[in-house]
Amino acid sequence: MKAKYRFALAVVVLGLLMTGPFVVTSLLVWLDMKEAERVMLTELLLSRLPVGTMMTIVGFGFGVMVLHKLFKQYVEGLLRMAETLRMMLSANRNFRVTLEGPVEVQQLARAANDLAQQRDVLMDDVDAQISRAKASVEEEKNRLAALMSELAQAVVVCNLDGRILLYNNRARLQFKALAQGPTSVSGGALIGLGRSIFSILEKNQVQHAQEVITQRLDAGKTALSNFITTTRGGQLLRAQMVPVLSGTGDEKKTMSGYVLTVENITRSLEQEAKRDQALHSLTEGSRSSLGSIRAAITNLIDYPDMEAELRERFVHVVDDEAARMNQRLDQTMAEFSDSMKTRWPLEDILAIDLIAATQRRIEDKLKLPIKTEELDDTLWVKADSFSLMFALTFLAAKLQDHYETRELRFRLTSEGKLAYLDLIWAGAAMSSETFYTWEMETMQVGDETSPLSLRDVIDRHGAEIWYQREKAAHRAFFRFVLPVAMPEIAQDQDDKARDTGRPEYYDFDLFNFEDKSIDLDRKLSDLAYTVFDTETTGLEPSNGDEIIQIGAVRVVNNRLLRQEVFNQLLDPERPLKPESIPIHGITEDMVRGQPNIDVVLPAFHEFCEDTVLIAHNAAFDMRFLQLKEERTGIRFIQPVLDTLLLSAVVHPNQESHKLDVILERLGIEIGGRHNALEDSLATAAVFLKMIPMLEEMGIVTVRQALEASEKTYFARIKY
Amino acid sequence: MAHKILIVDDEPNIVISLEFLMKKEGFEVAVATDGDEALAKVASFAPDLMLLDVMMPKKSGFEVCEALRADANNASLQIVMLTAKGRDTEVAKGLAIGADAYMTKPFSTKELVAKVKSMLGVC
Numbered sequence: 145m146k147a148k149y150r151f152a153l154a155v156v157v158l159g160l161l162m163t164g165p166f167v168v169t170s171l172l173v174w175l176d177m178k179e180a181e182r183v184m185l186t187e188l189l190l191s192r193l194p195v196g197t198m199m200t201i202v203g204f205g206f207g208v209m210v211l212h213k214l215f216k217q218y219v220e221g222l223l224r225m226a227e228t229l230r231m232m233l234s235a236n237r238n239f240r241v242t243l244e245g246p247v248e249v250q251q252l253a254r255a256a257n258d259l260a261q262q263r264d265v266l267m268d269d270v271d272a273q274i275s276r277a278k279a280s281v282e283e284e285k286n287r288l289a290a291l292m293s294e295l296a297q298a299v300v301v302c303n304l305d306g307r308i309l310l311y312n313n314r315a316r317l318q319f320k321a322l323a324q325g326p327t328s329v330s331g332g333a334l335i336g337l338g339r340s341i342f343s344i345l346e347k348n349q350v351q352h353a354q355e356v357i358t359q360r361l362d363a364g365k366t367a368l369s370n371f372i373t374t375t376r377g378g379q380l381l382r383a384q385m386v387p388v389l390s391g392t393g394d395e396k397k398t399m400s401g402y403v404l405t406v407e408n409i410t411r412s413l414e415q416e417a418k419r420d421q422a423l424h425s426l427t428e429g430s431r432s433s434l435g436s437i438r439a440a441i442t443n444l445i446d447y448p449d450m451e452a453e454l455r456e457r458f459v460h461v462v463d464d465e466a467a468r469m470n471q472r473l474d475q476t477m478a479e480f481s482d483s484m485k486t487r488w489p490l491e492d493i494l495a496i497d498l499i500a501a502t503q504r505r506i507e508d509k510l511k512l513p514i515k516t517e518e519l520d521d522t523l524w525v526k527a528d529s530f531s532l533m534f535a536l537t538f539l540a541a542k543l544q545d546h547y548e549t550r551e552l553r554f555r556l557t558s559e560g561k562l563a564y565l566d567l568i569w570a571g572a573a574m575s576s577e578t579f580y581t582w583e584m585e586t587m588q589v590g591d592e593t594s595p596l597s598l599r600d601v602i603d604r605h606g607a608e609i610w611y612q613r614e615k616a617a618h619r620a621f622f623r624f625v626l627p628v629a630m631p632e633i634a635q636d637q638d639d640k641a642r643d644t645g646r647p648e649y650y651d652f653d654l655f656n657f658e659d660k661s662i663d664l665d666r667k668l669s670d671l672a673y674t675v676f677d678t679e680t681t682g683l684e685p686s687n688g689d690e691i692i693q694i695g696a697v698r699v700v701n702n703r704l705l706r707q708e709v710f711n712q713l714l715d716p717e718r719p720l721k722p723e724s725i726p727i728h729g730i731t732e733d734m735v736r737g738q739p740n741i742d743v744v745l746p747a748f749h750e751f752c753e754d755t756v757l758i759a760h761n762a763a764f765d766m767r768f769l770q771l772k773e774e775r776t777g778i779r780f781i782q783p784v785l786d787t788l789l790l791s792a793v794v795h796p797n798q799e800s801h802k803l804d805v806i807l808e809r810l811g812i813e814i815g816g817r818h819n820a821l822e823d824s825l826a827t828a829a830v831f832l833k834m835i836p837m838l839e840e841m842g843i844v845t846v847r848q849a850l851e852a853s854e855k856t857y858f859a860r861i862k863y
Numbered sequence: 864m865a866h867k868i869l870i871v872d873d874e875p876n877i878v879i880s881l882e883f884l885m886k887k888e889g890f891e892v893a894v895a896t897d898g899d900e901a902l903a904k905v906a907s908f909a910p911d912l913m914l915l916d917v918m919m920p921k922k923s924g925f926e927v928c929e930a931l932r933a934d935a936n937n938a939s940l941q942i943v944m945l946t947a948k949g950r951d952t953e954v955a956k957g958l959a960i961g962a963d964a965y966m967t968k969p970f971s972t973k974e975l976v977a978k979v980k981s982m983l984g985v986c
Contacts, residue, residue: 431947438971440880454883457879
């Protein structure tokens with residue numbers, strides 16, 4: 145029953161209570177009276193009736209007022225409070241009941257407010273805990289990724305389908321070096337999050353290794369498997385697989401993925417083979433010579449009275465074979481000296497890194513300030529950095545002890561294949577005898593000793609060291625001469641430019657991601673995309689205009705992968721239009737000698753495998769690609785999304801859907817623009833921003849996005 | 864009648880010693896410097912025992928040995944293989960394809976002589 149009706153009912157009851165007893169009493173008295181009494185009473189009453197009625201009405205009115213007041217305060221007040229409480233429950237957590245009305249109602253309101261306060265504190269606490277936990281998980285992931293990226297070994301983590309969830313920089317560089325064709329075209333295309341490892345490693349071998357691990361797991365043994373595989377380019381890779389196990393504690397652990405560490409052993413195998421060959425030529429080659437010598441000598445000893453001519457011949461055999469052995473030894477040493485030296489594990493190290501580490505060590509251990517002079521920061525050397533650092537520190541300590549040197553300087557230069565690392569000090573001349581004794585004694589710095597002498601370290605590096613004076617400057621230096629190394633994998637400059645923010649080498653969400661092929665009914669945020677852009681000689685593909693640059697970037701699992709890019713200039717095999725050069729900034733010089741479309745398109749096609757294509761004004765770019773279908777035999781049949789059309793879907797009333805305008809509208813800041821790679825990065829950022837906007841409009845799947853795009857006005861423009 | 868020994872080796876420096884030794888022991892000696900010549904000499908000279916070097920141009924000692932063993936007429940010919948390779952696997956191969964003994968260079972001439980004598984039964 146509504147409050148209003150209840151109030152009306154209460155008023156009626158009040159009226160009855162005020163008049164009822166009097167009327168009933170009067171009726172009973174009336175029935176008991178005689179005729180004369182009744183006439184007398186009527187007369188008596190009628191004359192006083194107005195006063196009585198008046199009093200009753202006044203009383204009744206007063207009663208209704210009291211009732212109304214009570215009703216307002218208790219019933220309606222409580223109803224209002226209930227509403228407020230509801231609001232606090234759902235819409236606005238911070239809302240509070242206002243304290244009003246009678247004391248009891250106010251007390252109730254205060255209690256409710258206190259409860260709400262307590263709830264808020266708890267909820268905030270839970271939220272804080274959740275976000276702390278999330279942050280620590282995220283941090284752990286980042287730490288893992290950082291750790292991985294620093295490893296000198298190539299590491300790749302895959303799920304059971306062979307999809308890559310994580311890889312480190314070393315893996316990227318190693319596989320990039322393995323990629324066939326002009327490497328800039330492949331651009332690390334083979335490796336990428338969500339891509340299949342089987343494009344790099346032999347599928348059968350990987351699966352076999354997986355089986356071996358499963359068996360070993362079942363048998364309760366250490367789950368680990370090694371295999372050696374050959375790449376398409378004929379390189380030998382040694383891979384080790386360890387499982388990623390799911391399930392904790394006593395639960396039976398199952399394999400949910402695996403970690404592969406991959407090492408290219410082609411070079412070390414070649415070196416080993418060379419060493420074998422050297423050993424072989426020394427042992428077996430010597431055997432027959434030694435055999436001849438031994439037989440001849442024995443004859444000479446056993447038959448001392450043989451005739452002179454025969455004796456002469458035997459002596460000649462000995463002389464001849466000894467000379468041959470000598471020659472063979474020289475030859476072997478000459479041929480294999482390189483592989484003999486590499487027996488001690490030396491690593492390629494950037495020389496300035498070594499100097500920086502040594503500098504810190506000397507300053508720390510000896511409290512001796514170090515300055516640097518000319519430093520060639522591009523120089524790589526082959527070194528065992530620890531023993532070399534120890535040797536430098538040892539010399540510094542010696543100088544400090546014997547010549548009271550106050551300051552040392554490093555200098556790093558090179559000449560041809562030799563690197564010169566100089567340790568310079570100012571002061572008195574030292575004798576070469578002193579230096580000779582330093583060279584030979586076992587090294588000691590403070591309480592640290594090394595089993596090696598300075599000479600041992602030098603020999604181990606195939607290096608040399610000498611003492612030299614700079615008379616004019618009144619100073620002297622020790623010069624270490626080290627062989628310059630050609631670093632196996634040079635850090636490429638491109639990467640440094642793109643290496644902003646944390647690396648996107650991992651995506652553990654892919655663990656639960658089985659099938660990556662394109663399903664139009666999958667959520668937009670779940671798919672893998674290739675966002676691309678082209679620069680062309682002009683705007684008319686059908687009139688002979690050609691592509692001169694393709695830039696592309698991958699978006700996987702709602703993330704822009706800045707490390708997985710495709711960036712290639714092409715030779716259009718026709719002159720550039722002068723008026724177009726200011727737009728794309730690409731000149732004749734830049735495109736001449738670049739691979740042509742026949743080479744680049746297959747590589748780009750491989751890069752796009754299993755992904756949805758995205759471009760801004762895609763129709764234009766796709767037209768260029770399609771015109772090459774016949775010539776290259778390469779067809780791009782995957783679905784294509786267009787950010788221009790999607791923008792028209794999201795903002796139908798906006799006039800412009802140019803990329804620049806959209807970027808501004810969506811508040812996206814991008815460094816450079818108008819180069820195919822930068823534009824594709826911008827387009828990708830736009831697309832990622834649009835996904836939630838589309839979702840709000842009920843456009844969740846790729847199919848829905850394609851359909852919505854088709855309906856926009858812009859979709860009708862054709863190239 | 865003296866036993867006949869065929870020395871097959873392309874290294875003149877070892878041949879000279881072997882030839883000298885075998886002659887001193889009273890054997891009749893012939894020399895071949897490659898595999899083809901060795902097969903021809905086996906036919907013409909009909910040796911009782913052969914000192915056969917493994918590493919030779921044209922035909923290796925293994926090939927010569929196999930060719931000889933394929934012909935039943937040569938069943939009585941004893942073959943001592945000489946090699947500069949000391950690997951067990953090669954010794955096993957030599958013996959498997961029909962060599963009667965195996966000597967690895969450098970060898971002691973006394974041992975060689977003793978072995979040849981015992982094989983020919985002239986101790």
